[in-house]
Amino acid sequence: MFLISAFVLIIPVLCLAFLGLRFYTHMLQLSSYQFQGYFRFMKTNWKRVLFHILFLIFFVLVFFGTGFNSMALPIVMLLAILGIFVGLIISYLPREAKKKFVVTDRVKRLFITYVILTVLIFALGCLGVRVTQVGLNEYGDVLFAVGLIMGAVIYVTVLPFIPALANLINKPIENRINQGFIDDAVRILKEHENLRIIGITGSYGKTSVKYYLTTLLSEGFRVLMTPESYNTPMGIVRTIREHMQPTHEVFVCEMGARHLHDIKEITDFVHPDDGIVTSIGYQHLETFHSLENIISTKYELLDAVDAKEKAEGGKVPGKHLKFVNGDNEIIRKNMKYPDAITYGLSEGCDYRATDIKVTGAGTTFTVTSKTGESGEFNTKLVGRHNVENIVGAIAAANSLGIPMTKLRMAVRRLQSVPHRLELVKHGNVSILDDAYNSNPNGAKVALETLALFEDSVKILVTPGMVELGEKEDEYNNDFGAQAAGVCDYIILVGDKNSASIKKGVEEAGFDPEKLFVKSTFTEASKLMYELDAGREKVILLENDLPDNYK
Numbered sequence: 001m002f003l004i005s006a007f008v009l010i011i012p013v014l015c016l017a018f019l020g021l022r023f024y025t026h027m028l029q030l031s032s033y034q035f036q037g038y039f040r041f042m043k044t045n046w047k048r049v050l051f052h053i054l055f056l057i058f059f060v061l062v063f064f065g066t067g068f069n070s071m072a073l074p075i076v077m078l079l080a081i082l083g084i085f086v087g088l089i090i091s092y093l094p095r096e097a098k099k100k101f102v103v104t105d106r107v108k109r110l111f112i113t114y115v116i117l118t119v120l121i122f123a124l125g126c127l128g129v130r131v132t133q134v135g136l137n138e139y140g141d142v143l144f145a146v147g148l149i150m151g152a153v154i155y156v157t158v159l160p161f162i163p164a165l166a167n168l169i170n171k172p173i174e175n176r177i178n179q180g181f182i183d184d185a186v187r188i189l190k191e192h193e194n195l196r197i198i199g200i201t202g203s204y205g206k207t208s209v210k211y212y213l214t215t216l217l218s219e220g221f222r223v224l225m226t227p228e229s230y231n232t233p234m235g236i237v238r239t240i241r242e243h244m245q246p247t248h249e250v251f252v253c254e255m256g257a258r259h260l261h262d263i264k265e266i267t268d269f270v271h272p273d274d275g276i277v278t279s280i281g282y283q284h285l286e287t288f289h290s291l292e293n294i295i296s297t298k299y300e301l302l303d304a305v306d307a308k309e310k311a312e313g314g315k316v317p318g319k320h321l322k323f324v325n326g327d328n329e330i331i332r333k334n335m336k337y338p339d340a341i342t343y344g345l346s347e348g349c350d351y352r353a354t355d356i357k358v359t360g361a362g363t364t365f366t367v368t369s370k371t372g373e374s375g376e377f378n379t380k381l382v383g384r385h386n387v388e389n390i391v392g393a394i395a396a397a398n399s400l401g402i403p404m405t406k407l408r409m410a411v412r413r414l415q416s417v418p419h420r421l422e423l424v425k426h427g428n429v430s431i432l433d434d435a436y437n438s439n440p441n442g443a444k445v446a447l448e449t450l451a452l453f454e455d456s457v458k459i460l461v462t463p464g465m466v467e468l469g470e471k472e473d474e475y476n477n478d479f480g481a482q483a484a485g486v487c488d489y490i491i492l493v494g495d496k497n498s499a500s501i502k503k504g505v506e507e508a509g510f511d512p513e514k515l516f517v518k519s520t521f522t523e524a525s526k527l528m529y530e531l532d533a534g535r536e537k538v539i540l541l542e543n544d545l546p547d548n549y550k
């Protein structure tokens with residue numbers, strides 16, 4: 001009977017194991033399978049992990065308090081164990097996610113490792129009980145049952161850590177598989193002898209410049225770009241293996257980074273001919289740890305371009321080009337390559353935008369190159385940041401041989417980049433969708449763009465910025481103060497993430513009746529439409545944190 005009871009207990013434990021492992025694997029996936037991101041999630045969601053530990057504590061109290069043989073087990077203890085167990089199962093039931101869980105081949109391999117670890121943990125539980133009860137063979141079935149129960153208790157306790165352990169165990173396998181994909185991508189690039197590869201990186205602006213440059217270069221070349229946010233090594237490899245065609249002449253490759261030397265990891269197999277650094281700023285400080293590491297990593301792109309030029313002996317002057325944003329203060333103070341072509345709105349830039357005028361139809365501006373060639377451009381996009389990014393694309397396209405006259409028509413066709421201050425109209429409501437931004441400079445630019453809508457009611461919806469390390473509270477506080485000077489209403493999402501913004505808003509003297517805090521974006525979205533503004537509304541959606549930041 002005792003053995004049957006033990007097996008009955010195993011069924012809900014395995015149910016919890018499946019649901020819990022699915023949940024934590026999703027968080028691991030959202031953390032790009034990086035241990036630092038996964039354990040940051042664990043740290044910020046310590047209450048969930050604490051429930052697993054409480055399960056062990058209550059079980060131990062029951063076990064030692066009754067010898068596990070008494071029929072008079074403390075009812076309160078049992079109810080507490082049952083309550084914790086049921087609560088855990090309910091908490092792991094699948095819910096709608098912003099970025100859905102994807103069962104990739106890597107996830108399948110993780111679940112195979114989970115099964116092996118599960119068997120080992122239960123086996124160790126049985127073995128441990130057997131070893132401590134040597135000579136009591138007549139109680140074999142009871143000992144086996146207790147061993148299963150002990151294995152179950154240990155398993156439930158360590159469940160949140162199993163995905164990290166499995167990820168560590170599988171790492172050599174994943175590295176080998178990834179290297180095979182990388183080798184295949186290198187082979188494909190080598191087969192394109194005349195392919196020109198343009199790398200783009202930056203703390204912000206890189207995705208916009210990528211889209212704009214691809215449109216402009218299409219005036220004279222067959223262009224392939226890394227889609228959406230495919231800016232990791234494996235995202236770039238996937239683009240090459242699945243989309244590269246023999247007819248492509250230019251490959252525009254966005255390169256993202258969260259850690260020191262991330263860019264070098266990409267350039268070591270992509271080998272870019274040209275490089276564009278759109279900006280350097282305080283982003284991902286949680287993983288970079290210092291501004292110096294950010295600067296070093298961003299410049300790895302230009303280092304690779306410079307190394308390629310030197311390897312070829314500089315046989316063709318100007319064959320390998322470097323571009324940097326001359327408006328960026330950090331770049332100006334750390335101008336590593338004097339031969340880099342600068343672009344921006346500041347005096348002295350090699351490609352400079354002047355006479356900027358914003359109208360209801362968009363923005364007009366004049367671009368003058370270092371050679372004296374100039375042209376007047378029109379775009380339906382608004383904001384200084386858009387002009388800055390467009391000038392960067394013009395600088396690269398013009399330097400690669402496309403005349404200003406051709407670029408004028410291409411600039412007219414430029415579309416907003418999805419989720420990067422993308423302007424969307426819904427009747428008398430305008431949405432400034434900046435959901436993919438999470439850095440201080442970008443947040444400031446977004447508020448400056450919102451301020452352009454002078455005759456509208458301005459509403460900010462945001463959970464705040466993340467991955468800014470020790471400066472996170474400081475930057476969110478400053479963002480709150482800036483928002484207070486621009487917005488008519490402010491809706492913050494999540495008490496935990498937005499606390500520093502709220503403090504900055506309140507310290508700036510913002511009307512508390514127009515400041516709201518909602519638990520979820522769904523609640524915030526409902527409120528932003530319900531607010532009776534009396535005039536046209538412009539709503540800035542600034543950053544949208546994925547589920548692993550809750």
